[in-house]
Amino acid sequence: MITDEQQNQQRLFAEFTPGTAADWEQKARKDLRDTPLESLTWLTYEGIDIKPYYTKEDIADLPFTSQKPGDFPFLRGDKAGDNGWQNVQQIEVHGNGRHAIDKAAGALQRGADGIYFIIHQPELFDTAYLVSRIDLGEHTVSYEVKEQPDCFLIRLYDELEARQVSHRNLKGFINFDPLSVKSKINHEESRAIIKSLELTKDSPELYGVTVNGTSFSGIGASIAQEIAYTLSAAVAYIDKLTTAGEPLESVLRNTQFVMAAGTNYFFEIAKLRVLRLLWSAVVEAYKAEPALAAKLRIHSVTSSWYQTTLDPYVNMLRTTTEAMSAVIAGCDSLTVSPFDSTFKESDEFSERIARNVSIILKEEAYLDKAIDPAAGSYYLESLTNALAQKAWELFKQVESMGGFEDAYQQGFILGSIMEVSRRKFRNIATGRDVMVGTNKYPNPKEKISFNPEELIQSAEFDTTRAAYPTEVMRMATELHLRKLNRRPKAIIAMIGQSEQRQVNASFAQEFFSCAGFETEVQQYSTAADASDRLFHAAADVVAVSTSEAAYAREFDPKLRHHDGKPLILLADDPKHLKDEMITHGYDEFLFEDCDVSNIMRLVHQKLHGTNN
Numbered sequence: 265m266i267t268d269e270q271q272n273q274q275r276l277f278a279e280f281t282p283g284t285a286a287d288w289e290q291k292a293r294k295d296l297r298d299t300p301l302e303s304l305t306w307l308t309y310e311g312i313d314i315k316p317y318y319t320k321e322d323i324a325d326l327p328f329t330s331q332k333p334g335d336f337p338f339l340r341g342d343k344a345g346d347n348g349w350q351n352v353q354q355i356e357v358h359g360n361g362r363h364a365i366d367k368a369a370g371a372l373q374r375g376a377d378g379i380y381f382i383i384h385q386p387e388l389f390d391t392a393y394l395v396s397r398i399d400l401g402e403h404t405v406s407y408e409v410k411e412q413p414d415c416f417l418i419r420l421y422d423e424l425e426a427r428q429v430s431h432r433n434l435k436g437f438i439n440f441d442p443l444s445v446k447s448k449i450n451h452e453e454s455r456a457i458i459k460s461l462e463l464t465k466d467s468p469e470l471y472g473v474t475v476n477g478t479s480f481s482g483i484g485a486s487i488a489q490e491i492a493y494t495l496s497a498a499v500a501y502i503d504k505l506t507t508a509g510e511p512l513e514s515v516l517r518n519t520q521f522v523m524a525a526g527t528n529y530f531f532e533i534a535k536l537r538v539l540r541l542l543w544s545a546v547v548e549a550y551k552a553e554p555a556l557a558a559k560l561r562i563h564s565v566t567s568s569w570y571q572t573t574l575d576p577y578v579n580m581l582r583t584t585t586e587a588m589s590a591v592i593a594g595c596d597s598l599t600v601s602p603f604d605s606t607f608k609e610s611d612e613f614s615e616r617i618a619r620n621v622s623i624i625l626k627e628e629a630y631l632d633k634a635i636d637p638a639a640g641s642y643y644l645e646s647l648t649n650a651l652a653q654k655a656w657e658l659f660k661q662v663e664s665m666g667g668f669e670d671a672y673q674q675g676f677i678l679g680s681i682m683e684v685s686r687r688k689f690r691n692i693a694t695g696r697d698v699m700v701g702t703n704k705y706p707n708p709k710e711k712i713s714f715n716p717e718e719l720i721q722s723a724e725f726d727t728t729r730a731a732y733p734t735e736v737m738r739m740a741t742e743l744h745l746r747k748l749n750r751r752p753k754a755i756i757a758m759i760g761q762s763e764q765r766q767v768n769a770s771f772a773q774e775f776f777s778c779a780g781f782e783t784e785v786q787q788y789s790t791a792a793d794a795s796d797r798l799f800h801a802a803a804d805v806v807a808v809s810t811s812e813a814a815y816a817r818e819f820d821p822k823l824r825h826h827d828g829k830p831l832i833l834l835a836d837d838p839k840h841l842k843d844e845m846i847t848h849g850y851d852e853f854l855f856e857d858c859d860v861s862n863i864m865r866l867v868h869q870k871l872h873g874t875n876n
Contacts, residue, residue, distance in 0.1 A: 285319040292317065308531070309684050310488040312650045318642035326649050328541070333635045334558075337544030339537050339648070340636040341594040342558035347635045350377040350404055350597035351622035352563070353615065357383040360390040368405075369397045374616065375623045378404030378436065380563075380599055386416040391423040401429065404597070406436035406563075413440040413472075414459035421463060434464070437471035437520050437563065444479040444497050447672040449504060457501075458510050461518055471520040471561055473501055480677075481524040482568050483728045484685025487531050488651060491539055492658035493677055494521055496668040499546060503667070512552055520561040525590040525598075527570050527582060533638050534648045536562055536593035541652055542659065564590035565599040571606050572731040573719070574738055575701025575710055579603035582700075584621050591622075591631045592638055598622055606726060607714050692730055693860040695774065702731045706778045716742045734778065737864050741780035744871045752871055754781040754805040756835065757798060759788045768835040769809035772854050776805065779867065801830075804870055807854055809835040831870050833863070 293301050304316035323329050333340040353376040357364040361383065368379040379398070383389050386409045398405060409416050417438065424431050438460055443449045460472045477494035485493070498519060505515050521539065525532050544557040566583040580603045587600050600621045602614035610618075625631045638644045665671040672678065691697040698704045716739035719725050726732070744752050754776035758769040773783045781804070788794035791810065798806055837855045838845045845853070852863050 283319070285321040288317055288319055309486040309687065310531075310651060310654050312647070312654060314647075318646050320642060322642050323645045323649075326645060328648075329640075329645055336554045336557065337541050337548075338558050338560075339541040339544075340639060341540065343594060343635050347591070347594060347632045347637075349591055349595055349622075349626075349632070351375065351619065351626070352378040352380050352404065352406070352597045352599045353619055354380040354382060354565070354599045354601070356609075357381050357385075357389060359385065360388050360393070362390055362393050365390070365394050365397050371615070371619065372398065372403055375619050378406065378597060380406045380408070380436075380439075382408045383416070384410075386410075386412070389416070389419075391420045394420075395423050395427055395429060400424070400435075401433035404435040406439065408439035410440075412456055413438050414456045414463065417460055417463045431467050433469075434467040435469040437474055437561065438464075439474040439476070439522065441474050441476045441479075441497075443500055443668065444476040444494075447677075448669050449500070454504050454508050458505060458508055461505075461510060461514055464518070465514070468517075472518040473498075473505070473515060474520050474522060475501065477521055477523040478565065478568070480681060481526065483681055484569060484688050484730065485681045486684045487526075487528065487535050488654040488658055489681055489684065490523070491535060491542065491651070491655035492662060493668070494523070494539070495542055495546060495655075495659050496662045496671070498543075499663070500668040502550070512550060513556060516547060516550075516552055516556040517559045519559070520563060522563045522565065523590075523595075524567040524569065525564045525586040525595075526567040527586060529585055529589050530644060530647060531651070532586065532589035533593045534644060534651050536564070536590065536595060537636075537638075537648050538652045538655055540594075541648075542656055545656070561596045562594075563597045563599070564593075564595035566590075566601045568601070568726060569728070569730050570699070571601065571726075571729060572699060572702050573606045573735050574712075574731070575707045576603050576606070578701040580617060580621075583618065584625075587621050587625060588629075588631065591625055594636060606729070607719055688730060689733060690857075690859060693733060693864075694857055695771070696857070697730075699731055699734075703734050703778050704774070706780075708777070712739075712742050716740075733861070733864060737867055738778070738780045740868050740871050745780075751780065751782045752804040753802065754783045754807060755798065755801055755803040755830075756783060756785045756807050756809060757788060757794045758785060758809040759791055759794050760810060765809045768855060769807075771856055772807040772809060772833070772835040775854060775860070776807070781805070803830045805831045805833065805867070807833040807835045808850075831866055 289301065301316070306314050308314060328337070328339050331340060334342050334344065353368070353371045355364045355368055355371075361381070364381065368381070371379065394400075394405075407416065421431055440457065440460070442453045457473060464470045464472045475494055475498045477490050480490050480493050498521070501519075502512070502515050506512050523536065523539070539562065540557075540560060543560050544554070547557040548554060566586040570582060570586070571579055572582075579601075583600050583603070587598055590598055600618040602610035602618045604610055604614045631637075662668060662671045662677070665674060665676060668677070688697065692699055692703055695703055701707060720736065720739060741752050754772075756769045756773050756776075758765055769785055773785055776783050786794075786797075788797070794808065831851050832849055833852050833854045834845055834850045835854050837853060837858065842853065851866055854860070854863055
């Protein structure tokens, strides 16, 4: 029987011949001419091959393409009516928290739907002032504490009772996650979580078990690792809490994931879909009621890993795309980080901009109108399936090692993340992975408003971020500028006219421009001419762009006797000639895909006059 939808499609597209996968391949190969179609396939950090295009044949055999929102296994979520999410502002709390509570009350009047308090001293937090300033029955208010969540909740519930305010309508979550944060949970911590669940059993919208996937994404994990390790940590909580006597249903009903939303747009959309899909598999494995899988709550926060200190206004754009991916994926609540959070305490302006990102996505972009708008996309449906397979394989590997705690103690979890993060750092340093304003398209007129030395030495400065190594080198040049009232200078000496030399020179120029150097490209016809003229040049770094070994050998080492003693780099990979090039006066080799860590170290030594 032909449905109305099929009839409409027949009327709309009757003039067009359906294109098969073979048709698309034939057309692509024709348009590419001498470029192999296979060269457009790229391998991700998750080990997934991404093709240049996808067709309906790619999703023909996928089991979940016909499912709708609300259908088990809830890949498309369990929302009904619209794709609404809560706009939650995160606020740091120090001391008694009155200033933070006042800020929260103001934010709720200016577009925030909820508040997420990061409480550093929960024993000092003024719960009486909180209850008097914010209607906890109307607004979603969540709390992160480092210890004794049960004691904090007891104080809160006692205050509600004293003021004759019902606790049944409390909404939000308690974020106390020793397992993801420090890889293990002791008996007292398990007891505290169980006590918290008992306290909140009559507050169905206040979640008491939180697993922080941000603990993995924040140090550079791949998306498959984020999913697998978050699930594994959740299973560890289930096992510990049920072993201690907490009913399985209570744990499953009260579980929430806090996940970061990064810049890999389509992968981030697929991530939350996969997380719900695999969580359903976990619930099913425990032989629990399948409907309990729909109770999973996902709070998304824009990624700390991709936040940058340099050209920070770009973070406004960065967090917007991150927020979009989380919303399209169906997060339940969302926190957008202020653009300046990496280098100072956020102010009213940056907090308002962050808050308004979510408001614009809802009120002006209408992203709340369609549930799972990614449904039916050949690419996204295929990606969801591939990512689910990778994450599930990794999850099973962790479980085969004895579970999250054992795998962590054996060094597997942290080691596997570090392996990926090292690759990411290298790709960022060489420009293969772009961070706008940091390693690509820097703002040459940027005025740094903070003290670089103080920031670098600050305990609050996040050294795990993707941009950190590049930022440190840039800040070294900033200190040089402030000390000597001039920027360090890099001369790119291009010898000859070959296309490869121009490519190498451009790479070197961009590298030092992003590092904050004044850069100048100088053209020479011969190595001897370059050597003579550069001997008198005022430069901190000289990068020689020459791809012929003969030129490299002829490049006179007398530059080593230059009064300014500049660093001398070869902007090329001499391969087996590296030792010979070093004897001819070169300090290092700068080229695409090189390991720039030693170059950064040498630059630091040069600018600060150290030999460490």
